[in-house]
């Protein structure tokens with residue numbers, strides 16, 4: 001028999017804590033699902049654009065190759081840099097939706113992407129470098145790398161032709177592999193970047209000051225040419241916003257002022 005004095009469900013007091021917990025859980029699930037869908041959508045677009053280029057008009061922007069809904073073209077503006085930028089990209093990075101090297105190629109002038117892993121994949125680049133009048137510099141933090149300020153100051157005095165920067169694009173593990181598999185790179189001077197907090201938050205990095213390829217390019221160009229590199233950051237913020245589903249955040253500080261301070 002039921003207890004006549006027991007309160008019915010309707011009469012029980014509403015447990016505010018349980019309601020808040022339920023709402024909070026729903027919000028977390030929503031963010032996670034949205035993130036996963038965004039990631040899958042971008043990966044699908046890259047995959048389609050690379051394997052079936054004639055199909056990309058249906059689902060992806062033909063310029064930036066992102067899904068139409070997350071097209072970043074409105075954030076693209078040209079960067080009139082003088083330095084040449086070569087990005088050696090590990091094959092595993094090519095289909096990564098959060099690959100910032102592609103954003104560099106969309107904005108910066110004189111940019112070339114080289115896909116491969118071993119030395120034989122980069123024969124054309126090596127040939128170009130043999131007749132290069134600019135000073136070639138590898139941007140990679142190996143044990144012989146000098147601080148960026150030191151080397152750039154020397155070059156400004158010695159070579160009016162300017163710089164040709166080579167970046168290694170991939171996860172830190174893949175970049176290290178590229179460095180090991182391409183000893184011909186070791187013949188060129190290399191630089192490491194001074195500690196700057198990264199604005200790239202949607203990809204894992206071992207430390208907060210580990211920069212994405214786009215940020216490394218921006219840092220170099222700013223030091224070398226003293227140009228406004230905000231167009232690069234605009235693309236980065238737009239891409240991050242597409243992934244996270246929120247409006248682009250403002251830089252945590254004025255990048256130009258920040259970089260000048262470090263110099």
Ligand SMILES: [Zn+2]
Nearest residue numbers: 061064071073
């Ligand atoms: Zn686009």
